[in-house]
Amino acid sequence: MTAPLRIGLAGLGTVGTGVVKMIETHAGLIATRAGRPVEIATVSARSRRRDRGVDLAGYAWEDDPVALARRDDVDLVVEVIGGEDGPALATARAALAGGKHLVTANKAMMARHGLALAAEAEARGVALRFEAAVAGGIPVVKALTEGLAGNAIGRVMGVLNGTCNYILTRMQAEDAPYAQVLEAAQRLGYAEADPSFDVGGIDAAQKLALLATIAFGAPVEVEAMTVEGIERVSLADIEHAAELGYRIKLLGVAQAAGGALEARMQPCLVPVGSPIGQLEGVTNMVVLEGDFVGRIVLSGPGAGEGPTASAIVGDVIDIARGVLLPPFGQPAAGLVGAAPAGSGLAPVPAGGGAPAAYYLRFLLADAPGVLARVAAALGEAGISINRMRQVEHDGPEAPVLIVSHRTDRAPLDAALAAIARLDVCREAPVAIRIEEI
Amino acid sequence: MTAPLRIGLAGLGTVGTGVVKMIETHAGLIATRAGRPVEIATVSARSRRRDRGVDLAGYAWEDDPVALARRDDVDLVVEVIGGEDGPALATARAALAGGKHLVTANKAMMARHGLALAAEAEARGVALRFEAAVAGGIPVVKALTEGLAGNAIGRVMGVLNGTCNYILTRMQAEDAPYAQVLEAAQRLGYAEADPSFDVGGIDAAQKLALLATIAFGAPVEVEAMTVEGIERVSLADIEHAAELGYRIKLLGVAQAAGGALEARMQPCLVPVGSPIGQLEGVTNMVVLEGDFVGRIVLSGPGAGEGPTASAIVGDVIDIARGVLLPPFGQPAAGLVGAAPAGSGLAPVPAGGGAPAAYYLRFLLADAPGVLARVAAALGEAGISINRMRQVEHDGPEAPVLIVSHRTDRAPLDAALAAIARLDVCREAPVAIRIEEI
Numbered sequence: 001m002t003a004p005l006r007i008g009l010a011g012l013g014t015v016g017t018g019v020v021k022m023i024e025t026h027a028g029l030i031a032t033r034a035g036r037p038v039e040i041a042t043v044s045a046r047s048r049r050r051d052r053g054v055d056l057a058g059y060a061w062e063d064d065p066v067a068l069a070r071r072d073d074v075d076l077v078v079e080v081i082g083g084e085d086g087p088a089l090a091t092a093r094a095a096l097a098g099g100k101h102l103v104t105a106n107k108a109m110m111a112r113h114g115l116a117l118a119a120e121a122e123a124r125g126v127a128l129r130f131e132a133a134v135a136g137g138i139p140v141v142k143a144l145t146e147g148l149a150g151n152a153i154g155r156v157m158g159v160l161n162g163t164c165n166y167i168l169t170r171m172q173a174e175d176a177p178y179a180q181v182l183e184a185a186q187r188l189g190y191a192e193a194d195p196s197f198d199v200g201g202i203d204a205a206q207k208l209a210l211l212a213t214i215a216f217g218a219p220v221e222v223e224a225m226t227v228e229g230i231e232r233v234s235l236a237d238i239e240h241a242a243e244l245g246y247r248i249k250l251l252g253v254a255q256a257a258g259g260a261l262e263a264r265m266q267p268c269l270v271p272v273g274s275p276i277g278q279l280e281g282v283t284n285m286v287v288l289e290g291d292f293v294g295r296i297v298l299s300g301p302g303a304g305e306g307p308t309a310s311a312i313v314g315d316v317i318d319i320a321r322g323v324l325l326p327p328f329g330q331p332a333a334g335l336v337g338a339a340p341a342g343s344g345l346a347p348v349p350a351g352g353g354a355p356a357a358y359y360l361r362f363l364l365a366d367a368p369g370v371l372a373r374v375a376a377a378l379g380e381a382g383i384s385i386n387r388m389r390q391v392e393h394d395g396p397e398a399p400v401l402i403v404s405h406r407t408d409r410a411p412l413d414a415a416l417a418a419i420a421r422l423d424v425c426r427e428a429p430v431a432i433r434i435e436e437i
Numbered sequence: 438m439t440a441p442l443r444i445g446l447a448g449l450g451t452v453g454t455g456v457v458k459m460i461e462t463h464a465g466l467i468a469t470r471a472g473r474p475v476e477i478a479t480v481s482a483r484s485r486r487r488d489r490g491v492d493l494a495g496y497a498w499e500d501d502p503v504a505l506a507r508r509d510d511v512d513l514v515v516e517v518i519g520g521e522d523g524p525a526l527a528t529a530r531a532a533l534a535g536g537k538h539l540v541t542a543n544k545a546m547m548a549r550h551g552l553a554l555a556a557e558a559e560a561r562g563v564a565l566r567f568e569a570a571v572a573g574g575i576p577v578v579k580a581l582t583e584g585l586a587g588n589a590i591g592r593v594m595g596v597l598n599g600t601c602n603y604i605l606t607r608m609q610a611e612d613a614p615y616a617q618v619l620e621a622a623q624r625l626g627y628a629e630a631d632p633s634f635d636v637g638g639i640d641a642a643q644k645l646a647l648l649a650t651i652a653f654g655a656p657v658e659v660e661a662m663t664v665e666g667i668e669r670v671s672l673a674d675i676e677h678a679a680e681l682g683y684r685i686k687l688l689g690v691a692q693a694a695g696g697a698l699e700a701r702m703q704p705c706l707v708p709v710g711s712p713i714g715q716l717e718g719v720t721n722m723v724v725l726e727g728d729f730v731g732r733i734v735l736s737g738p739g740a741g742e743g744p745t746a747s748a749i750v751g752d753v754i755d756i757a758r759g760v761l762l763p764p765f766g767q768p769a770a771g772l773v774g775a776a777p778a779g780s781g782l783a784p785v786p787a788g789g790g791a792p793a794a795y796y797l798r799f800l801l802a803d804a805p806g807v808l809a810r811v812a813a814a815l816g817e818a819g820i821s822i823n824r825m826r827q828v829e830h831d832g833p834e835a836p837v838l839i840v841s842h843r844t845d846r847a848p849l850d851a852a853l854a855a856i857a858r859l860d861v862c863r864e865a866p867v868a869i870r871i872e873e874i
Contacts, residue, residue: 139584147576150750293747313587
């Protein structure tokens with residue numbers, strides 16, 4: 001058995017504490033599997049005195065995580081401080097600059113600085129791994145970077161934010177509006193006091209950006225993606241979608257289409273019988289489609305102490321075994337600034353993406369000829385109607401649901417704007433993409 | 438970029454041809470991801486002249502796969518000949534003895550000789566990988582050996598034979614008996630002319646044995662497992678199970694329970710709403726439960742040219758990248774003959790395994806007091822009844838369904854034997870385990 005791998009653990013929140021517990025609980029198991037002992041040497045956090053339910057007396061302490069990253073008795077830094085810049089980034093840079101391996105759960109930092117950090121790690125000959133940054137305990141970075149590495153990936157889809165999926169699931173199950181369910185989720189600890197990062201789709205978009213960068217060998221930035229959150233998903237749409245055989249999910253999709261790479265995170269309708277349609281609660285799911293392998297579906301807990309620790313320790317064991325891969329599955333130099341020679345993909349375009357069918361909802365005056373005017377406006381834009389139904393109603397306004405055939409987004413937006421201008425249109429029309437899965 | 442990795446491909450059936458296609462199609466992509474070119478140097482098969490739809494003129498040819506494994510211009514042997522012994526095993530042994538890496542899709546050989554081959558590979562410092570031997574394109578060996586390596590695994594479950602799942606799905610969907618669906622499956626190429634290896638559960642049991650050996654760090658042999666096939670699953674049971682909210686699946690379960698390791702492959706009832714209950718057609722699914730990660734579910738195509746080639750090429754890319762792990766995730770020496778110090782698990786016991794609820798079906802004379810006699814026989818054995826229902830019937834015999842509470846198998850078997858001896862019992866009672874998932 002070779003020398004122990006000595007960890008410097010930067011951050012002792014929920015995830016950091018989970019890493020301590022896992023490495024202490026399974027010291028023997030991990031040593032057997034890794035071929036050498038894995039030890040925590042030094043820890044760092046903002047407060048030394050806070051009770052975290054684990055005994056830290058056996059570990060050296062550093063107030064400053066950057067100092068921890070520079071210690072001679074640390075071979076590998078686990079960064080679980082969080083935040084896109086600040087101490088997390090300083091710690092990561094110090095670790096790599098000092099020739100130390102880096103394992104991080106930090107999706108914000110990786111989505112922003114991942115390629116630069118990867119280039120630095122490759123230049124230094126050390127590992128940089130971030131399984132825990134995407135979909136918690138699901139080994140999806142590994143599946144994509146390693147297991148499916150022989151495939152050209154056509155599409156990656158994911159439900160990557162447990163808070164959003166929990167809220168949408170509860171709205172459906174309890175017939176309750178968004179604000180009420182969000183409040184309950186906050187009481188239960190499933191949503192943050194400031195939930196905007198989750199419900200606004202940013203957290204999920206950062207994870208998708210990391211997966212897409214690996215999958216397509218091209219840099220994908222959150223700023224270039226279409227990102228919509230779930231704040232405007234109404235209970236009415238959830239219920240109407242269910243009547244039509246769909247569920248509404250915050251779904252990330254990255255796909256190579258027409259020589260371009262498209263990535264978006266937005267509420268979509270998916271068939272109720274599909275694996276994603278069946279996904280309930282805080283569970284995450286990722287669908288990977290490769291040209292040889294076909295469709296692989298992975299699901300599991302996307303957050304939390306245990307699952308995130310599991311992903312981090314899995315990365316640590318790989319490093320202890322001597323595994324050294326390019327962090328994004330291919331040299332970072334080929335990923336910065338442009339699509340690599342091999343991928344042939346144009347940079348991520350803005351806009352509505354590949355054609356799709358859409359779920360449309362209108363609130364219209366209940367008067368003769370109104371439906372015909374809406375149908376005519378769609379027809380003029382070249383959008384044909386697959387299904388149309390007027391919902392039973394008591395008042396003078398009729399909710400009308402339309403499922404369109406496949407269309408580009410631009411003519412659809414033009415038609416919706418025209419319909420919104422009609423005197424019979426009582427509310428801004430709603431359009432939600434239907435994803436074929 | 439370093440020197441190419443040179444492959445000797447032994448076997449040119451469906452899978453071998455798929456490997457040729459994948460490596461030719463994605464030569465650039467694979468070189469970028471692997472950090473070096475991956476080339477096929479030499480191929481071997483029984484017939485040189487057969488048209489396989491790929492051009493083999495660029496590769497050296499060996500009639501004898503063992504000679505291929507010994508060639509100096511081969512760094513890595515891909516064994517896709519098949520069969521537990523014979524040329525496959527001779528080729529594998531020759532490859533490892535000559536210090537060459539080995540990638541195999543051969544579940545029969547690995548289930549029988551895997552630990553000995555792993556010990557040899559470890560001693561020689563070469564890689565032995567077998568992702569393609571379990572669940573086709575799903576990277577489950579990798580997930581278990583690497584991604585979840587920090588966890589103590591509590592249970593592994595899997596639907597691991599596409600032919601069986603296809604047959605059971607079609608029986609349910611078409612209201613058709615086993616023999617009729619099997620014949621159709623054979624016509625469509627979903628079942629072999631001699632299907633016994635698949636429908637008898639052996640193929641799936643070999644795959645489960647490999648996963649269980651990795652998961653629990655203890656040798657699991659097919660001979661020590663409870664293995665039942667689907668040949669005796671009746672349409673009546675599929676339909677009655679559906680009425681009760683279940684599906685019947687050929688389900689593999691390996692779990693650590695009461696200090697012992699239990700592994701079985703048998704038809705089970707699973708809740709219709711569970712991921713396994715929802716699984717249709719030839720798709721495979723594996724559920725991995727770890728103490729920190731919770732439950733991870735993986736699904737995808739479990740067989741076929743593309744998916745199997747994907748798994749093989751994924752392994753090849755790992756090796757090209759220099760990844761070297763113990764094939765079963767820990768040193769094989771610790772796995773042979775006894776549970777390793779760390780696992781604390783007794784060898785696999787025979788018998789019925791952990792307690793479970795059971796679905797029971799009886800065909801009874803329709804006369805006063807009959808149900809009471811059956812209930813009494815169960816009660817005497819300490820088996821309590823959760824649900825009981827007598828099915829509508831025309832003739833003088835009444836089908837009776839019982840869902841028991843959790844019980845050990847031994848008292849259940851005793852009670853069933855006692856009931857079978859009653860004069861009112863018209864048919865051997867049926868008992869199918871209900872798996873909690």
